[in-house]
Amino acid sequence: MNAPIPADAGPDGDSALRLAAPYDPDSLDDLLERFGSPLLVIDCDVIRRQYAALAAALPGVDLHYALKPLPDIDVVRTLAALGSGFDLATSGEVELVRRAGVDPGRCIHTHPIKREGDIRDALEFGVRTFVADNPDELRKFRGCADRVELLIRVSFRSPAAVVDLSRKFGCDPEAAPGLIGQAREAGIRVAGLSFHVGSQSRTPDTKVRAIEVCTGILRRAASSLSAPPVLDIGGGFPIDYLEPASPIDAFCEPIRTALRGLPEGTRILAEPGRFICGPAGTILTTVMGRAWRDGRWWYYLDDGLYGSFSGQLYDHARYPVAPLRDKPGPRFHSVLAGPTCDSIDVVREDIELPELEAGDVIVGRQMGAYTVASATDFNFFPRARTVVVNR
Ligand SMILES: Cc1ncc(COP(=O)(O)O)c(C=O)c1O
Known part of the structure; x- marks a missing residue:
């Protein structure tokens, strides 16, 4: 995986950049003229809108933005100003929130499998809440038991999620009480439980079931846990892509109902990533050249699967x-290909487009999450630069 996006990527200090969505083509052309192509435009007004929508759909839940889909300092600052907490997974993410001036008391560290250095750096910054899901990981906290409290991550497989994160992390629900007991024996406080049923969940069903099962565990283990206990319901809140997602209030309705069954006073956390930043990112990429092959126009863009479209993989x-x-005239079966010399580097095979030429610009929407964050510079095609608007 690459280093985090440099925190000052984009024209830092240019706080005057205002752009009202839906963006008009002239303003986007203007940004390309100033900052070059390919370009990721991050809109802080959309970050604010998404945060407000999720906060309204989950009243009483402390939102902790998960940095991994878009580790950008302006996004962090925007969310910090709204009162958001932060979900960190690596020392790089710790460093980013430190530079943004975030209060460490508002941060949790949720990687279930950590390097010693990740724990050390997070502790040194002031993070106190960590996640563990097995006995080996518990042992890593023996030397700092007086300074930490743990959440035990529980696994709930989610066939309905596009990315099933419980395949890789979390203990079986039946194993959680045993781990809570082992932590106590080692003198480590356990605050409660966490789970992440998967990213881009199509339905709330697995989350609801996970809340119900965790409610039972929290009740049975009450005497071994901090009071009040904590339940972290993870991320996974979906957004529209080519296929639309449920509106967030409808998605969260059964989750709200399930949360009402938790023990009185339970502190509830969530770790949304994609929902907050996905809709805030727009990619601008330019046609480098074209060829007519096998009855279709192939357009070669300056961004592709090794870059911002890495999220497709x-x-x-x-x-x-x-x-x-848009251009008048006939539409053609077209292919949008990435710039590299690798044949896998094709963005879309099945798209009807007007006839384009070198210099024309393609806009990719809903591209703030898991795009530039996982981009490479393969073949020396530089990943998209980031420009932040509406800071
Ligand atoms: C521990 C953890 N929390 C939160 C997230 C963010 O999830 P999402 O972007 O689906 O909201 C992830 C994503 O991988 C994660 O691993």
């Missing part, structure tokens, strides 16, 4: 893409 996302400026 890693995250299984299908982004809405369209020309920046």
Whole structure:
């Protein structure tokens, strides 16, 4: 995996950059002129809108933005100003929130399998809440038991999620009480439980079942846990891609109902990533050249699967893409290909487009999450630069 996006990527200090969505083509052209192509435009107004929508759909839940889909310092600062907490997984993410001036008391560290250095750096910053899911991981906290409290991560497989995160992390629900007991014997406080049923969940069903099972565990283990206990319901809140997702209030309705069954006073956390930053990112990429092959126009873009569209591979996302400026005239079966010399580097095979030429711009929407964060510079095609608007 690459280093985090540099915190000052983009024209830091240019706080005057204002852009009202839906963006008009002239303003986007203007950004390309100033900052070059490919370009990721991050809109802080959309970050604010998404945070407010999720906070309204989950009243009483402390939202902790998960940095991994878009580790950008302006996004962190924007969310910190709204009162958000932060979900960190590595020392790089700790460093980013430190530079953004975030209060460590508002941060949790949720990687279930950590390097000693990750624990050391997070502790040194002031993080006190960590996640563990097995006895080996518990042992890593023996030397700092007086300074930490743990959440035990529980696994709930989720066939309905596009990315099933419980395959890789979390203990079986039946194993959680035993781990809570082992932690206590080692003198480590356990605050409660966490889970992440998967990213881009199509339905809330697995989350609801996970809340119900965790409610039972929290009740049975009450005497071994901090009072009040903590339940962290993870991320996974879905957004529209080529396929629309449920509106967030409807998605959260059964979750709200399930949360009402938790023991009185339970502190509830969530770790949304994609929902907060996905809709805030727009990719602008330019046609480098074209060829007519096998009855279709092939357009070669300056961004592709090794760049911002890496989420099509890693995250299984299908982004809405369209020309920046529509053109009159016939439509052609077209292919949008990435710039590298690798034949896998094709963004879309099945798209009807007007005839484009070198210099035309393609816009990718809903591209803030798991895009530039997982991009490479393969073949020396530089990943998209980031420009932040509406800071
Ligand atoms: C521990 C943890 N929390 C939160 C997230 C963010 O999930 P999402 O972007 O689906 O909201 C992830 C994503 O991988 C994760 O691993």
